[in-house]
Amino acid sequence: MSNQFGFLSDDTFAEKMDTMNQFLAAIATGQGGSLKPTSWSDVQALVRKGLASKVFAVGDQLTCQRGSTTLVWDIIGFDIDTPADKQFTHSMTLQLHEVFDFVQFNAPAAMYYAEEELAAGIYHVTPKNGWSGGMGNGKTYQFTLTKAVPKGGQIVWNGAWDQDPLKYDIKTYASPTSTTVIETVKPTEGTGGTELTTLNSGQRMCYGSNNYKESAVREWLNSDKVAGSVWTPATNYDRPPSWVSNKAGFMNGMDADFLAVIGKTTKVTFRNNVTDGGGSDTTKDKFFLLSRRELFMGDEVSSVKEGEPYPYYSNYSDYTSPNTGADSNRVKYKNGSPQWQWERTPNAGSSNGVRFVGYTGYLNSSNGAYSSGGVAPACNVI
Incomplete structure (x- = not known):
């Protein structure tokens, strides 16, 4: 599933022939996977034509820059997600290959x-x-x-x-x-x-609160603001997260050409049964955390489907069916060490607990939202 590649820094490939025509010709002869686009706009064009899966495979990797940091993205699925903008039909889902940072989901709240x-x-x-x-x-x-x-x-x-x-x-x-x-x-x-x-x-x-729609981590993921300007309270009880003064928004300093092709995705997230009455919330964001169902971990409650399992997790799992056990395919690293990572799914029986993927890829019952957990966000080229 590796097949890592980056985009070419020069324009020689595009100078020789029209990029899209070359892709179409290669796809017609079953050779689509032999070509790789040289820009994010090329990738977007393929996605919008419904051809991305003919050129890429689940597990391929693409890169972009966030300041001086190179971000490596795994392709985890094609046309699994629904674009928030209804004029578009297709999507290609990317997730960071490693944990990017450690972020408090929500701070302990006011009384x-x-x-x-x-x-x-x-x-x-x-x-x-x-x-x-x-x-x-x-x-x-x-x-x-x-x-x-x-x-x-x-x-x-x-x-x-x-x-x-x-x-x-x-x-x-x-x-x-x-x-x-x-x-x-x-x-x-x-x-x-x-x-x-x-x-x-x-x-x-x-x-802290385990409500993802109202969470500080969701706001951070979808902000391009400088440190100190990212967070605003979503409820009257919210308190400033631990990172409020020292973390710029996740999108801050990210390649403009990459951000230009990332569209908002419609996501469903369960609401806990203790304070939020169960049911679900719908969000429309560029960047999001994965749910337990999307990670091939089954449902928090049978009545709410938080998306569909991504092939990256279901096709290459250590198991043949959704599970909560240790799964090597779900392990995320930071600087060579395995890390635990936030999901967006709350613990149904708690108003503060958030599900997360443990060090060996298992589903942990939950950690309090005030914890600083690993973040490996996903997004969609649309």
């Missing part, structure tokens, strides 16, 4: 969003959607604010599933994007003061 100014005073809360212990354990806690939380501000109380919430301080901020603490206060058990009822999930307060 409360102030629709109106919250005056100084005593308040109490009963965090929900948690576990039998730790945050969301069913107990009620109170705290005293000595400074008002402005309209649009947040109250943040992060913790852990197996730890006493009283071990963690409560902090207030002026907005979801602010990193400057207004004040830090200590909670105690109690029901004093005014009850705050519109609270976020206890799981998400500790470990």
Whole structure:
């Protein structure tokens, strides 16, 4: 499945004859695979004519630049995905051969969003959607604010599933994007003061949200902005991801001719059953994470099909049917070492857990969205 090649740096091939006519002639005689295009626009022309699979094979590799870094893309399927732009029919799916970076899916979230100014005073809360212990354990806690939380501000109380919430301080901020603490206060058990009822999930307060449509990693993948300008909150409870100030968008510095042929792809992603009501979301992006189904790992729930298995994974798997076991074909590397990598599929029974591919290619139950996981995105030439 290797057959790696890059694009020619000169124009000698194109000067000798019309590129597309040569491809058509070769395809007509069954020799399409003997020719390779010299530009991304040539690749796009082949895809749009439905001829890409006559020239390329699953497992072939193409390259582009992101600044000084060469990105190697595996071809993982033809006409598997649906272009978001309905005037186009065909697609050729590419995925990075190696993990590109390690990115937090979503940051631990706020507990409360102030629709109106919250005056100084005593308040109490009963965090929900948690576990039998730790945050969301069913107990009620109170705290005293000595400074008002402005309209649009947040109250943040992060913790852990197996730890006493009283071990963690409560902090207030002026907005979801602010990193400057207004004040830090200590909670105690109690029901004093005014009850705050519109609270976020206890799981998400500790470990972040597993909603892919609203995720920070999705925003990063589809941004060309400089570091510090990539992230904006998708919900009132969002907090800045760990990489907010030091990572430029994934598309920043990428070859313009490559980006020009990458079209938006329509993707379906399951919504967890704990806080998001199940069902699915539809997104339309240039770059995306793969789902467990697309990785030949079966469905999270039988009622939602998150795409179709890519031939790169189904045809060359260590197994003959969808599986969750160690599969050498799913292993991704970084600097020669195997890495775990994010999927976009949430754990159905959690509001924070995200499925991922483990070091040996197995399906891991989930990691909290706050983890910094490997990212090997996919895209489509359309």
